[in-house]
Amino acid sequence: MINKLTEKIRKTHAPICVGLDPMLSYVPKQVQETAFKEYGETLEGAAEAIWQFNKAIIDATYDLIPAVKPQIAMYEQFGIPGLVAFKKTVDYCKEKDLVVIGDIKRGDIGSTSSAYAVGHLGKVQVGTKEYAGFDEDFATVNPYLGSDGVNPFIDICKKEKKGLFILVKTSNPSSGEFQDQLINGRPLYELVGEKVAQWGADCMGDEYSYIGAVVGATYPEMGKVLRKIMPKSYILVPGYGAQGGKGKDLVHFFNEDGLGAVVNSSRGIIAAYKQEQYAEFGEANFADASRKAVETMVADIDGALTALK
Ligand SMILES: O=c1ccn([C@@H]2O[C@H](COP(=O)(O)O)[C@@H](O)[C@H]2O)c(=O)[nH]1
Numbered sequence: 001m002i003n004k005l006t007e008k009i010r011k012t013h014a015p016i017c018v019g020l021d022p023m024l025s026y027v028p029k030q031v032q033e034t035a036f037k038e039y040g041e042t043l044e045g046a047a048e049a050i051w052q053f054n055k056a057i058i059d060a061t062y063d064l065i066p067a068v069k070p071q072i073a074m075y076e077q078f079g080i081p082g083l084v085a086f087k088k089t090v091d092y093c094k095e096k097d098l099v100v101i102g103d104i105k106r107g108d109i110g111s112t113s114s115a116y117a118v119g120h121l122g123k124v125q126v127g128t129k130e131y132a133g134f135d136e137d138f139a140t141v142n143p144y145l146g147s148d149g150v151n152p153f154i155d156i157c158k159k160e161k162k163g164l165f166i167l168v169k170t171s172n173p174s175s176g177e178f179q180d181q182l183i184n185g186r187p188l189y190e191l192v193g194e195k196v197a198q199w200g201a202d203c204m205g206d207e208y209s210y211i212g213a214v215v216g217a218t219y220p221e222m223g224k225v226l227r228k229i230m231p232k233s234y235i236l237v238p239g240y241g242a243q244g245g246k247g248k249d250l251v252h253f254f255n256e257d258g259l260g261a262v263v264n265s266s267r268g269i270i271a272a273y274k275q276e277q278y279a280e281f282g283e284a285n286f287a288d289a290s291r292k293a294v295e296t297m298v299a300d301i302d303g304a305l306t307a308l309k
Pocket residue numbers: 019021071103169170171172214215216238239240241242243264265266267268
């Protein structure tokens with residue numbers, strides 16, 4: 001799957017992923033009303049609304065982008081119907097040949113991690129049969145429990161040719177509370193980065209490892225250091241747009257081959273129609289506003305990378 005991600009980034013010239021984080025408040029009124037007419041103001045109605053919203057955004061952007069990152073929390077808030085919408089979204093994106101990064105941030109003791117890995121990336125055995133559960137291409141993993149918690153995910157990735165993005169330095173304001181703590185003079189995020197490089201060395205695709213890292217766009221200096229620590233790992237970079245990250249902050253997340261990073265924007269793309277910059281589209285044309293926001297983001301990153309050359 002890492003080879004597919006690399007190929008698609010090369011083909012689209014867009015090292016980005018669209019974050020499918022559908023809060024109901026982002027879904028235009030007309031989409032909500034149609035869903036509520038059919039299912040009422042219920043969890044099913046909300047799930048239908050977010051699914052229709054996602055579908056419109058995917059239809060409007062899939063030819064421009066290599067990947068999407070549905071954030072499972074946004075679906076879980078609507079209970080079982082929300083999870084059904086998550087699965088429908090994953091399947092639809094795969095039909096459109098997009099790489100799907102399930103932002104699930106799991107990690108537990110070995111046996112439990114194993115079940116998470118099977119549920120999201122692998123296949124579960126039922127009697128004589130096997131079934132894929134959510135079946136994303138990549139999943140995000142929280143490494144706080146150490147190798148026991150990560151290895152079951154790696155094992156499934158080896159078997160299924162899937163991949164991981166392991167949290168190394170997150171984009172949020174308080175990420176330093178633990179991640180920047182010094183251990184023998186080195187920040188914890190660097191030690192986790194070294195571990196990702198080690199885990200990844202045994203999991204190489206053609207050019208890059210399928211064990212990647214998450215490093216926030218909001219910490220460009222740390223991104224520069226981590227890029228060197230993990231030269232063969234893709235970095236999933238959240239924090240662009242709504243959290244303040246800009247193209248110029250991202251240049252050192254990339255390798256000299258122009259690859260090695262995939263930058264996520266969620267609210268900045270899916271709720272673009274609410275921004276002043278895209279107001280001309282109006283609520284009715286929300287998906288066209290998302291397409292324009294993708295084009296603007298790609299040009300911003302491309303401009304920053306070109307300026308560096
Ligand atoms: O360090 C991290 C890890 C994950 N995220 C996730 O990315 C998106 C960001 O959404 P925006 O609307 O583009 O801010 C969201 O799903 C987060 O859970 C992150 O932001 N930072």
